[in-house]
Amino acid sequence: MPTPMKYIDEFRDPQLARKLLEEIGRKATRHWTIMEICGGQTHSIIRNGIDQLLPDTITLVHGPGCPVCVTPLESLERALALAGRKEVIFTSFGDMLRVPGNARDLFMVRSAGGDVRIVFSPLDALQIARDNPAKEVVFFAVGFETTAPANAMAVYQAAREGIENFSVLVSQVMVPPAMRVILSSPGNMVQGFLAAGHVCAVMGYAEYEPVALEFGVPIVATGFEPVDLLAGILKTVELLEEGKADVANCYGRVVSREGNLFAQEIIKTVFEVTDRQWRGIGLIPRSGLGLRKEFARFDAETKFHVTNIIAEESPLCMSGTVLQGLMKPDGCPAFAKECTPQHPLGATMVSSEGACAAYYKYHHHIS
Amino acid sequence: MTIAPLCPLPIMQHETVQMAHGAGGQLSQSLMQRVFMPHLHNNFLDLLDDQAKLDLPPGRTAFTTDTYVVSPVIFPGGNIGELAVNGTVNDLAVGGARPLYLSAGFVLEEGLPLVELETIVKSMAEAARRAGVMIVTGDTKVVGKGQCDRIFINTSGIGCLRDGVSLSCRNLKPGDAIILSGTVGDHGMAIMTSREGLSFQSQITSDCAALNSMIGAILDEAPLDIHAMRDPTRGGVAATLNELAQSSSVGIEIHETTIPVKPDVRGACELLGIDPLHVANEGKVVIVVAPEKAGQVLDVLRSFDPGRDAVIIGSVVDDHPGMVVMRTLYGSRRIIDLPVGEQLPRIC
Amino acid sequence: MCLAIPGRLLERTVENGLNMGTIDVNGSKTRACLEYVPDIKIGQYTIVHAGFALKIIDEEEAAESLKLWQELIESGAFDADEELPSPESL
Numbered sequence: 001m002p003t004p005m006k007y008i009d010e011f012r013d014p015q016l017a018r019k020l021l022e023e024i025g026r027k028a029t030r031h032w033t034i035m036e037i038c039g040g041q042t043h044s045i046i047r048n049g050i051d052q053l054l055p056d057t058i059t060l061v062h063g064p065g066c067p068v069c070v071t072p073l074e075s076l077e078r079a080l081a082l083a084g085r086k087e088v089i090f091t092s093f094g095d096m097l098r099v100p101g102n103a104r105d106l107f108m109v110r111s112a113g114g115d116v117r118i119v120f121s122p123l124d125a126l127q128i129a130r131d132n133p134a135k136e137v138v139f140f141a142v143g144f145e146t147t148a149p150a151n152a153m154a155v156y157q158a159a160r161e162g163i164e165n166f167s168v169l170v171s172q173v174m175v176p177p178a179m180r181v182i183l184s185s186p187g188n189m190v191q192g193f194l195a196a197g198h199v200c201a202v203m204g205y206a207e208y209e210p211v212a213l214e215f216g217v218p219i220v221a222t223g224f225e226p227v228d229l230l231a232g233i234l235k236t237v238e239l240l241e242e243g244k245a246d247v248a249n250c251y252g253r254v255v256s257r258e259g260n261l262f263a264q265e266i267i268k269t270v271f272e273v274t275d276r277q278w279r280g281i282g283l284i285p286r287s288g289l290g291l292r293k294e295f296a297r298f299d300a301e302t303k304f305h306v307t308n309i310i311a312e313e314s315p316l317c318m319s320g321t322v323l324q325g326l327m328k329p330d331g332c333p334a335f336a337k338e339c340t341p342q343h344p345l346g347a348t349m350v351s352s353e354g355a356c357a358a359y360y361k362y363h364h365h366i367s
Numbered sequence: 368m369t370i371a372p373l374c375p376l377p378i379m380q381h382e383t384v385q386m387a388h389g390a391g392g393q394l395s396q397s398l399m400q401r402v403f404m405p406h407l408h409n410n411f412l413d414l415l416d417d418q419a420k421l422d423l424p425p426g427r428t429a430f431t432t433d434t435y436v437v438s439p440v441i442f443p444g445g446n447i448g449e450l451a452v453n454g455t456v457n458d459l460a461v462g463g464a465r466p467l468y469l470s471a472g473f474v475l476e477e478g479l480p481l482v483e484l485e486t487i488v489k490s491m492a493e494a495a496r497r498a499g500v501m502i503v504t505g506d507t508k509v510v511g512k513g514q515c516d517r518i519f520i521n522t523s524g525i526g527c528l529r530d531g532v533s534l535s536c537r538n539l540k541p542g543d544a545i546i547l548s549g550t551v552g553d554h555g556m557a558i559m560t561s562r563e564g565l566s567f568q569s570q571i572t573s574d575c576a577a578l579n580s581m582i583g584a585i586l587d588e589a590p591l592d593i594h595a596m597r598d599p600t601r602g603g604v605a606a607t608l609n610e611l612a613q614s615s616s617v618g619i620e621i622h623e624t625t626i627p628v629k630p631d632v633r634g635a636c637e638l639l640g641i642d643p644l645h646v647a648n649e650g651k652v653v654i655v656v657a658p659e660k661a662g663q664v665l666d667v668l669r670s671f672d673p674g675r676d677a678v679i680i681g682s683v684v685d686d687h688p689g690m691v692v693m694r695t696l697y698g699s700r701r702i703i704d705l706p707v708g709e710q711l712p713r714i715c
Numbered sequence: 716m717c718l719a720i721p722g723r724l725l726e727r728t729v730e731n732g733l734n735m736g737t738i739d740v741n742g743s744k745t746r747a748c749l750e751y752v753p754d755i756k757i758g759q760y761t762i763v764h765a766g767f768a769l770k771i772i773d774e775e776e777a778a779e780s781l782k783l784w785q786e787l788i789e790s791g792a793f794d795a796d797e798e799l800p801s802p803e804s805l
Contacts, residue, residue: 124566
């Protein structure tokens with residue numbers, strides 16, 4: 001009955017996957033630790049049980065590439081404050097609604113009367129602003145480089161059309177600075193990276209070349225389907241075995257070296273590079289994006305004076321250690337005890353692609 | 368000549384629901400006459416008594432109630448009225464009862480267009496006719512604008528239990544086959560993709576259907592060998608299987624490749640990052656049956672329209688009691704957990 | 716991060732001055748902004764993330780990588796009928 005989904009099902013072929021697994025087993029002559037940066041890849045790996053199928057020589061550690069997980073508590077508390085305001089319609093991707101702040105999440109704000117709406121595209125949030133001129137529409141602009149073009153376009157378009165009742169709460173982060181933090185950590189075990197394919201779709205992979213060179217690690221742009229992931233792992237193993245710190249592309253149908261120049265152009269027009277807090281990790285210099293001054297009037301934090309809201313994280317939560325690949329989720333003393341998806345201490349347990357949630361969901365009972 | 372002043376008469380012909388429609392006076396009566404009775408009338412309702420007086424067949428009686436809230440109230444493939452009838456019919460049927468009588472209680476929001484109400488009432492009547500049940504008593508209340516979302520409906524249902532069947536979620540035995548009567552996720556994705564703000568122009572249709580004749584037929588076929596049945600509504604097949612595994616303290620193993628999903632439902636699930644096993648169904652049933660009768664039950668299911676895609680998705684096992692494990696396409700295993708809260712579209 | 720799903724462009728429109736399109740994802744239709752893939756033609760596949768088309772899928776590259784992996788299969792002593800590997804540890 002099922003019709004194959006083009007560009008998905010070919011890359012879920014179990015026979016191809018099996019062959020790639022065998023090939024990885026054959027190529028790996030010693031133990032290698034590889035990090036998949038992207039939470040979407042973590043989700044796919046755990047969901048399909050790829051970690052169970054890999055030979056013992058390969059350890060996958062899960063990286064910080066989940067915007068839900070790394071959005072700092074401070075931004076979240078500001079979001080909660082904004083969402084509770086009478087004049088505000090607060091719009092967000094569905095991912096952010098269950099992420100706990102200190103005491104509340106966006107669902108709780110909604111149940112207390114806040115107008116919180118889920119959108120699929122930032123342009124939908126802009127449409128809500130057009131439709132509700134008497135309201136202030138705030139969009140929670142979270143994301144890595146993949147989502148930056150979408151978030152940037154909403155702001156750019158608001159400026160072009162003069163939609164002044166629209167603003168964004170920005171929590172945009174970037175992959176390469178986080179990789180540098182991980183690689184610079186004294187406890188680092190990561191020997192090679194699967195770079196996030198959809199980040200690379202926007203940014204290309206040239207920006208990883210200096211990282212590979214500086215730290216002597218191979219970096220392979222990789223897709224999200226099981227066959228893509230295994231091909232990426234195989235390539236990384238090959239490079240590791242050959243001692244090559246190269247950047248390679250295993251997601252050629254979507255990724256090019258230069259990336260999407262149209263998208264990069266609008267990111268540069270709307271955003272500038274800034275320092276950013278990462279939840280669980282802390283401040284990473286020049287790791288995020290903020291609105292340029294030409295677009296500063298669309299900054300919800302200054303528009304509604306919420307920059308004074310600051311927040312501290314739970315001391316029990318070790319998500320920072322997990323996000324840097326220094327510990328597996330089930331190594332955390334709070335895992336599945338104080339911290340569960342029903343009562344998450346940190347964001348890695350909330351987002352479906354958070355490493356802790358993925359472990360809890362698919363794993364912990366049988367392992 | 369003098370003109371006698373005319374007192375303005377109250378408007379009696381409204382296009383939308385007014386507070387007075389629920390106040391018990393003339394407008395209440397007009398709502399009954401204009402909207403409800405033309406579609407729902409039967410020997411019981413026509414008496415306009417405060418209660419229905421029923422003769423029940425001898426034997427045990429099943430009784431159930433459910434309240435329906437859905438947004439949008441009219442969705443591709445059905446509406447809240449049809450849902451309220453079919454849902455309660457199915458709740459009776461999966462327990463091994465023949466559904467007979469339903470009650471219907473309405474909470475209407477002031478300002479609800481009467482045409483919309485009539486559409487809903489009309490399809491309730493049609494759904495009841497199709498399922499072979501009668502709506503024998505009812506009630507209507509009106510609340511102020513913003514105090515409910517257009518319309519809420521409660522339906523309760525009475526059915527007579529069949530002799531010689533014993534269905535319970537505590538009855539699962541290792542070796543039993545798990546049958547799913549069709550594709551997963553149709554209803555939930557029809558609702559989600561028809562909501563505003565999600566950029567969808569999709570026409571996924573709800574699977575909303577009464578299953579009592581189909582369920583009656585499989586119980587005729589294998590009265591003693593069907594051990595349990597559940598309709599996988601909220602929380603989807605994942606929640607139902609977990610409830611069954613937990614109640615019987617057995618494990619359930621299912622196979623990823625066997626789960627039927629309609630192409631457009633799958634497309635929407637992929638795009639929104641949602642697992643179809645977590646999505647609600649309104650015209651499906653999960654059946655736990657002794658393995659030697661599974662083939663016969665499957666044949667009977669497939670002879671009914673809502674069961675045409677019925678398939679065995681797994682079995683009851685001794686291992687991992689209380690847990691549902693899926694064998695993936697790649698031979699690995701993963702836990703199918705209870706979904707946490709409502710399904711949210713995600714971008715990551 | 717970043718769920719992005721391939722879909723096929725069915726038609727183009729202009730909304731509020733932006734190039735938009737209807738994308739078919741396995742029979743489900745969604746709207747996406749096409750500003751970042753101005754050269755896309757009807758019938759071509761693109762990946763969609765958060766309502767934006769981010770890249771026209773390179774059909775030749777896709778076929779090429781599949782061919783490459785297929786050759787791996789043919790080169791090895793691979794028995795297609797054999798049971799898939801299953802982890803012993805479970």
